[in-house]
Amino acid sequence: MRKAAITTQCGWRVKIARRELLKLKMAAKETGALQDAKNKLEKELEELTSCLELEKQMRMKLEEAKTQEVEELKAALDDMKLQLGETQETKSEEILKLQSALQDMQLEFEELSKDLEMTHDLAAENEHLKELVSSLQSKTDGSETKYEETNKLSEDRIKQEVPVIDHDVIIKLEAENQQLKTLVSSLEKKIDALDRKHDETNSNITEQLKESASSDYEIVSDLSAENERLKALVSSLEKKSNENDGNDSPNEQKEGTHMLKEEDSLTDDVSVDNEMTNKLAAENKELYDLVDLLEKKVQETEKKYEEASKLCEERLQQVVDAETKLIGLKTSMQMLEEKSASTEIQAFCRGHVARLQFKSMRREAASLRIQKQARTYICQTAYKRLCVSAIYVQTGLRAMAARVELQYRMKRRAAIIIQASLKPHFDDSDFSFVLSINNM
Structure with a gap:
């Protein structure tokens, strides 16, 4: 009886130990997979942060280039306005000269x-x-x-x-x-x-x-x-x-x-x-x-x-x-009008191009902001998922540890109950030997 009890206890303890080893191995595997996933997520976070920094730098460079282009376009518009003012002044002066010449001719x-x-x-x-x-x-x-x-x-x-x-x-x-x-x-x-x-x-x-258009006073006097x-x-x-x-x-x-x-x-x-x-x-x-x-x-x-x-x-x-001079003045007036019209058209086209470029720059900036917000949202969601998965892993490990402890306590109680039930049947020397085996 004594030997049979000892053998049963030993076999039972071996099974329990094997089960615990298997559970520990499974837990270790799960923790390794979780760590690998965590490392991958950390690497992805680092890559995303580096991409965000690069995008920020590119955005800053683009904004600087666009500001420079806008300043250059503004300077060109100012120059064109000055040229238009000068051409209008010259045109008005020539018109006054022509009016005076016409009055003299009249x-x-x-x-x-x-x-x-x-x-x-x-x-x-x-x-x-x-x-x-x-x-x-x-x-x-x-x-x-x-x-x-x-x-x-x-x-x-x-x-x-x-x-x-x-x-x-x-x-x-x-x-x-x-x-x-x-x-x-x-x-x-x-x-x-x-x-x-x-x-x-x-x-x-x-x-x-x-x-x-010339006077002939001398001929009249001679006549x-x-x-x-x-x-x-x-x-x-x-x-x-x-x-x-x-x-x-x-x-x-x-x-x-x-x-x-x-x-x-x-x-x-x-x-x-x-x-x-x-x-x-x-x-x-x-x-x-x-x-x-x-x-x-x-x-x-x-x-x-x-x-x-x-x-x-x-x-x-x-x-x-005098007629040739008048024709030349008329041609020069026509040329000046054509030049002023072409300059006005060029200024309007340049302003329209600048407006379109400014609108495209705004759209690009808005798209960059949207991309940044989307990436930050993705990073935040990934981080939250990682945190949730880590919490789930911790809770699972804690639950497993709690289960192992409960099983160990239940087994210990069963052993104590068995010892208590077997104590009246054994001597003190035999009982001490069994306790030593249990402690082992």
Whole structure:
């Protein structure tokens, strides 16, 4: 009995010990797995913290770069605003200059209109003077025809009555008269040509003055002076024509008296011939003087015509230069307007690009904040899970330890109960031996 009890106790204790070893081994395995999981979670936490630090650094760098870009864009916008202000100032100054130039041109056009009116008046006066000249020429032609008729009649009568006369002197005087008449006709043709040229120049000048923007005061003064000279010439020609008419009328009367006297006597014819020759010589001198005056006037008018043509050419060149300058100013104004419009468009585009970049930067910053918050939330949840799992492991280990202690206590009580039940059946020596085995 004693040996059987001892063997049963020993076997029972061996089983209990094996079970405890298995449980301890399982607990050790679970604690190792928990430690490995804890280490992995710690490594993940370290990696996440390092990633967060790197992201923070990248975010700081991006924010610095964006701030620099924003400052550069602001500086560029300020420069563009300054350039726009300068261009607007230059544009306003040029506009004022053009307005002043236009006002000056308007004043010049008004003066030119006045000058044109003066030229029209002078042209009318010239036409009136031409009419007077033509009337005087007709009168002179009539007087010449009368003079020729009287000369023919006197020559015929003298030939019939007095055949012995100085024919050589008369022939010379007639030749001189013919030469003078040819000179007068050529000079009249020249005067007509000069008048035509003058009319053409007046018409060209009026057309050029209408198209151009330059004043012509000197030409107007010259024309007025020429008109005065023509008036003086007309008055002198009228006086001479009147004198010639006066001379013709007394000559006719004298010829009539001479004809009557010739019928009475032949002695008076010689004196009449001498008087006629003297008159013809005086008329020839007057005609020579008139020819000289007309030649001088023709030369003066030609010089004035050349001067007027030169002045017209110079004024036309000035007008062309002014028109080219105006065209250049208009083109420069258009270029400035185009440049200002392009600068405004560029500034608007740059501002729009800067706004878009600023919005994208805000979006990136918001996305970075969201990512950071998500990562922090993930880290916090992982840490909480680790803490919960550690708590669960600790509670499990404590429960296992409590169970082992309970089993050990229950087994010890059972052993004590068995000892108490077996004590009356054994001696003291045997019981002490059993206790020693139990203690072992």
